[in-house]
Amino acid sequence: MTFASLPVTELPPPRQAALEAKSALAAACGGRVSSRDLDRLSYARDLWPLAMLWVRQGKTPPPPDLIVWPSSEEEVAAVILIARQRGLSVIPFGAGSGVCGGTIATNGGLMLDLKRFDAIGPIDPVRRCVDVGAGVLGEALERHLEAKGFTLGHFPSSMAMSTVGGWLAARSAGQFSSRYGKLEDMVLSVRGVLGTAEPFETRERPFAGPDVAQLLIGSEGTLCAFTSARLRVHPVPQARVFRAFEFSSVQVGLLAIRRMFRDGLRPTVVRLYDPFDTAIVGKPGKQRTVATAPSARSALEVTVVPVVLKTLAEQALGRAWLLNPLTRLVSKSRLVLMFEGETLQAEAEERAAAACCLSLGATDLGETPGRDWFKRRYDVGFKLSRLMESDTFVDTLEVSAPWSQVSEVYERVRAAAAPVAFVLCHFSHAYLDGCSLYFTFVGSGPSEAAMEDRYHRLWQSALSAAMSAGANVSHHHGVGLLKARAYQQSLGEGRHALAALKRTFDPDGIMNPGKLGL
């Protein structure tokens, strides 16, 4: 699946059917419709790295025909009804920070920008929830809540450039998901409009009967557009406690995490870096740029990009098989932990976690690495695109796996990707049942075309390796176009049930075509 037929070099004019619908859409949406080329170009891509490779080559993913900005459920329903009548695709759009091509207008149609759903309702302190419009940006929501003493507990790296609606669509996970869960665990109820143009509102658990909310969450715009969600909020924690450890290997570190959860501990943050990622992160006490970079990618940006990439130059990355073996020279694996909540409890859990780690021979690194990670935890998202401006490509593969499979997924993906790209990995979003594996690939090539070819080979082999080792295709980035084929494969016979659901909620097949392989 190379998506080779997707990009265009010239912006095509809007489809006739769309232009014919424009006045009806304008009437339905208070005039908020655009067919301007600049708007169409802006909405043609999200943060899918492949699309950025295209842009570097003077191409663009296909643009939508029109952009509409509804501001009420009735307007959304009216837009979808018009789209149904005229056979136009509808692509719900939040802030465009997705990295899997989830909002690419594969066959034009209407970009349904939901950012006007920007209301944040009053916080109910007894019920501990808040109603939030789908278009609210994460950063704005969290600031609003924290000013009133509450937190959502949801901190994706895309915080400043992703919306509640996007989170719902993709089953988003934030950096604190070990304690607060993924977004689907935070949702009390959702509202929106189905592909039939019917509005819906789900009930709050616990209840009897089928859970329709959990069916629609994660549907990536293929079944419905979300307009708002009722989300659980928490008091801002009294205390945050940090502690880091270094393990003799990834495997021992993973065992420590698994034991913590088995023993009932609830770390807010659990991040285990594989040896090379750890080596890049550096030892505590060294100079800040090296010592404190919390994430492999921000470290890459700060240290490796100038030092390694520029020094070893393109050909070294072009021959990742030369670089990857270097990682065998290092073996230590660093774990960063954060506990939060009521002070005594958080400290008690930290002590229990420390005992667990030390009993496995870990070296105590104290609180500094964790505090440093915390300070710089958003740096990555903003800097990734700068890397893409150079003559390399960077992408991330995140999957989830049950504990029994985590090591095997790690080894197989590394082996599969090593010939094509330089590979780093950290394990985060840990739970009772398993965790996510977050791989970062850095690749290069003698030409843009060679690089794109390498990019596809990388994805093909890495994702196949992950799946054959028992991983789910995605933990929180979603499926989009990028993983659509793999996702359908992973469903097995279940793909019939999903196809039936698609026909039920989107009988005309207009909702975000191609995503999830639908």
Place this chain on the structure above:
Amino acid sequence: MTFASLPVTELPPPRQAALEAKSALAAACGGRVSSRDLDRLSYARDLWPLAMLWVRQGKTPPPPDLIVWPSSEEEVAAVILIARQRGLSVIPFGAGSGVCGGTIATNGGLMLDLKRFDAIGPIDPVRRCVDVGAGVLGEALERHLEAKGFTLGHFPSSMAMSTVGGWLAARSAGQFSSRYGKLEDMVLSVRGVLGTAEPFETRERPFAGPDVAQLLIGSEGTLCAFTSARLRVHPVPQARVFRAFEFSSVQVGLLAIRRMFRDGLRPTVVRLYDPFDTAIVGKPGKQRTVATAPSARSALEVTVVPVVLKTLAEQALGRAWLLNPLTRLVSKSRLVLMFEGETLQAEAEERAAAACCLSLGATDLGETPGRDWFKRRYDVGFKLSRLMESDTFVDTLEVSAPWSQVSEVYERVRAAAAPVAFVLCHFSHAYLDGCSLYFTFVGSGPSEAAMEDRYHRLWQSALSAAMSAGANVSHHHGVGLLKARAYQQSLGEGRHALAALKRTFDPDGIMNPGKLGL
């Protein structure tokens, strides 16, 4: 909704279409098909109290035409296919302990007994899960797990007479749900056969894409039959710690529970008894039958039934408005807590919970009430039917509500039911967002017919009151026939989505007709 047209006084013969299908079903199921009257009568009812009122009047709910006992997914698929071809209803059946008429063969058809799906797979100690057949009884499963050092953490009162498949169908909750969640939270994946006759298997969270498992769980046989589930297991806890408190009122007790969850405590058991329930439970140190009865209903059986019911006689209960005001003479509300897990953690949480309760002026009752509750926690289920043999009726209404609505639901249901029945309530299954309210109604009447009439008035008014105060129609008993109309009402516009799902997964409408109002 009085269901007056449902019961029959004579067992009707099996439908011709069913008899004609018998040989095909026998061929599909290794000969395990029955049309014997004794079998049909046995499968005609579950533990719905209304059906027991009918039995007392010499009537029976309508029987199925045939009972089939498949033993593989292929056999289940074959049975459903035959049923589709011949327009016969299919009612998945576990152990028949439901109390909402969820397995009543409203228009005959095939009772699909799944008890031959009785396999328990090996426990995966790393993944911490086990594959369990839908027909496995709860008691058998838990004994099997505990012998190997694990627990499911799921302890419904029906433990000995309910199956994994029934739990899945009804979104079961056990007595320890505050810590381990409801059944839907314990399920990693499910397998079964849809009403289309297609087998399905769901994926394990966390993942991307829609969650089909959560759509099918709770569907009460209206969309599919479950054949097995992969369930999370936990190590048997190192310690169990009990503590009980008495509060000046229900409201203060509820506030204490809410604060505990807000502060991050995870009690395994939280049971707050309303004043009369507390008065029946008695004071610690009194004679065992009074002092230690943990549940209002087992207490009723042991003390109130002989003393109050027989003394005040039928007319007193017939005039519940005389008896209910007596409850105003008592106001104390008892809270029973149990913490479990690693010893130090459990004790630390118990101390934090105690501090919370004491700060609200509660009286410390020590550990005895909790230990006593724990010992006798299954007594109720087995004794309820004996009460029904007397000239009273007993039923329970369990609903869930967010914290902001719990008090109002409590007051309104009491007010609504008081003219018709004697009302007790406890609050259990507490979570971060709310809790369940478990009402016990005891009623009587001058005749069986009058009693049945009173039973219907009671349900009508009590359930309406709960819903108007913001409750969900059920926390864990399910919907069945009993709450079908109320459930559909509660869905609002969402009922269209549910109807569409029904058409998708059960295009011929043969799966457990009438349940969930489908």
